[in-house]
Amino acid sequence: xxxxxxxxxxxxxxxxxxxxxxxxxxxxxxxxxxxxxxxxxxxxxxxxxxxxxxxxxxxxxxxxxxxxxxxxxxxxxxxxxxxxxxxxxxxxxxxxxxxxxxxxxxxxxxxxxxxxxxxxxxxxxxxxxxxxxxxxxxxxxxxxxxxxxxxxxxxxxxxxxxxxxxxxxxxxxxxxxxxxxxxxxxxxxxxxxxxxxxxxxxxxxxxxxxxxxxxxxxxxxxxxxxxxxxxxxxxxxxxxxxxxxxxxxxx
Amino acid sequence: xxxxxxxxxxxxxxxxxxxxxxxxxxxxxxxxxxxxxxxxxxxxxxxxxxxxxxxxxxxxxxxxxxxxxxxxxxxxxxxxxxxxxxxxxxxxxxxxxxxxxxxxxxxxxxxxxxxxxxxxxxxxxxxxxxxxxxxxxxxxxxxxxxxxxxxxxxxxxxxxxxxxxxxxxxxxxxxxxxxxxxxxxxxxxxxxxxxxxxxxxxxxxxxxxxxxxxxxxxxxxxxxxxxxxxxxxxxxxxxxxxxxxxxxxxx
DNA sequence: AAGTGGTCTAGACCACACG
DNA sequence: GTGTGGTCTAGACCACTTC
Numbered sequence: 001x002x003x004x005x006x007x008x009x010x011x012x013x014x015x016x017x018x019x020x021x022x023x024x025x026x027x028x029x030x031x032x033x034x035x036x037x038x039x040x041x042x043x044x045x046x047x048x049x050x051x052x053x054x055x056x057x058x059x060x061x062x063x064x065x066x067x068x069x070x071x072x073x074x075x076x077x078x079x080x081x082x083x084x085x086x087x088x089x090x091x092x093x094x095x096x097x098x099x100x101x102x103x104x105x106x107x108x109x110x111x112x113x114x115x116x117x118x119x120x121x122x123x124x125x126x127x128x129x130x131x132x133x134x135x136x137x138x139x140x141x142x143x144x145x146x147x148x149x150x151x152x153x154x155x156x157x158x159x160x161x162x163x164x165x166x167x168x169x170x171x172x173x174x175x176x177x178x179x180x181x182x183x184x185x186x187x188x189x190x191x192x193x194x195x196x197x198x199x200x201x202x203x204x205x206x207x208x209x210x211x212x213x214x215x216x217x218x219x220x221x222x223x224x225x226x227x228x229x230x231x232x233x234x235x236x237x238x239x240x241x242x243x244x245x246x247x248x249x250x251x
Numbered sequence: 252x253x254x255x256x257x258x259x260x261x262x263x264x265x266x267x268x269x270x271x272x273x274x275x276x277x278x279x280x281x282x283x284x285x286x287x288x289x290x291x292x293x294x295x296x297x298x299x300x301x302x303x304x305x306x307x308x309x310x311x312x313x314x315x316x317x318x319x320x321x322x323x324x325x326x327x328x329x330x331x332x333x334x335x336x337x338x339x340x341x342x343x344x345x346x347x348x349x350x351x352x353x354x355x356x357x358x359x360x361x362x363x364x365x366x367x368x369x370x371x372x373x374x375x376x377x378x379x380x381x382x383x384x385x386x387x388x389x390x391x392x393x394x395x396x397x398x399x400x401x402x403x404x405x406x407x408x409x410x411x412x413x414x415x416x417x418x419x420x421x422x423x424x425x426x427x428x429x430x431x432x433x434x435x436x437x438x439x440x441x442x443x444x445x446x447x448x449x450x451x452x453x454x455x456x457x458x459x460x461x462x463x464x465x466x467x468x469x470x471x472x473x474x475x476x477x478x479x480x481x482x483x484x485x486x487x488x489x490x491x492x493x494x495x496x497x498x499x500x501x502x
Numbered sequence: 503a504a505g506t507g508g509t510c511t512a513g514a515c516c517a518c519a520c521g
Numbered sequence: 522g523t524g525t526g527g528t529c530t531a532g533a534c535c536a537c538t539t540c
Contacts, residue, residue: 012527013528015457049532050528051529056507062442067506067507068537068538070505070507071506189489191312211440233441237439238439238440261536264509298510301509320518321519322526
């Protein structure tokens with residue numbers, strides 16, 4: 001009587017807070033608008049800052065908020081749909097005309113263990129590592145390393161190996177790769193956390209949640225190349241549509 | 252001299268801790284093995300428990316650890332590859348023979364806002380909501396709600412509407428759906444956090460990270476149904492392969 | 503210099519699983 | 522009951538951006 005409802009299964013404060021904030025974002029804030037700072041929000045809701053932060057973290061994970069050190073917390077725009085592989089239709093090599101990626105660098109180095117396993121090479125074999133970036137709407141949304149089996153591109157054209165511009169070497173490797181015939185590919189998506197170098201490129205802090213898309217490119221000889229692409233999980237929705245009606249899904 | 256290296260860009264403690272733990276997991280622990288408890292680990296590394304937990308959280312996010320309240324922290328097995336839609340080849344309706352899902356329940360209710368938009372119905376229109384679950388290796392890995400446009404399945408066979416068994420009604424709706432011709436589909440993947448009901452089904456706490464796979468099924472009349480499937484992000488790697496060579500990717 | 507979010511501490515209590 | 526992870530507090534200091 002007169003008491004508020006007894007919660008038989010009490011909800012954690014941060015969970016309730018998240019709901020309240022989420023509703024407020026829908027009704028009282030516009031995209032890009034800046035929220036009150038964490039200390040004030042915590043005071044306003046009568047919780048410790050750590051608890052408030054737990055709620056904000058979840059909302060950021062869901063792509064509702066964007067936080068930047070030294071700046072503040074802003075309301076994030078809806079996630080952008082990013083087309084990942086048009087599975088239907090003929091498969092294409094990475095770097096085919098019209099793809100969304102920009103070659104950035106190239107080196108010859110051993111691949112990480114997981115990639116070594118897929119390429120079927122020895123652990124210390126130097127493979128081509130082509131670094132590429134992907135922009136969408138003026139924002140860097142993904143960073144990729146394409147590991148090319150040395151048998152796929154055994155030698156670069158004369159002189160190309162000494163080319164000092166990494167992105168030029170990268171494009172050369174891709175061009176050489178296109179001489180092979182692509183017979184198939186498969187692709188996996190999983191959750192990961194950004195390594196330090198990827199985090200820098202994606203303008204995030206190390207450990208930020210990312211969607212890792214691993215693609216295996218098969219030619220007649222087996223796995224010719226493996227791509228590991230790292231997408232910002234907060235801002236991206238990966239799209240595997242076979243048609244181009246992505247517009248209907250947006251907003 | 253004699254000093255340890257001065258870190259010009261000091262690494263956060265929890266980040267370093269994560270690296271140390273990750274290496275230890277590779278070299279000193281077997282899958283399923285139980286780690287020392289958080290209070291002891293924190294003491295052993297000379298950090299506060301909250302800091303230690305920050306490192307454990309990341310490792311859990313990456314699928315390296317599994318934590319259960321009242322039990323302890325164990326070393327997680329490698330993520331299981333879960334086949335999601337064989338994009339290539341003919342598309343099929345959900346519930347086609349041989350698919351990995353188990354119908355659980357059915358009700359008629361309004362759909363969430365995002366689904367309403369895709370189905371192109373009014374916000375308060377009651378649609379079929381078919382709940383399904385997906386097991387892999389004895390573990391529940393995903394929970395799905397399939398929203399079926401009322402025009403796609405306007406009426407159930409006589410008597411089926413009064414059937415008290417929800418899973419039987421669910422199977423009936425799927426069967427009726429199969430009478431339509433499927434002309435296309437598209438699919439998106441994004442990061443989300445588990446709602447309370449999904450969390451319970453997936454044996455996780457609310458807010459646990461999940462991969463949300465949204466599939467739109469197109470028939471001649473437009474969007475006939477929309478599926479929202481929620482996969483455990485810690486234990487699953489979604490596979491979009493067109494062949495069945497998933498074995499080469501595993502382990 | 504001032505203000506923001508990011509890291510860290512040292513405690514406390516709670517919910518849950520298990521013997 | 523005992524031990525585990527989960528939640529929460531009230532502080533402190535740091536790294537970064539902006540003015």
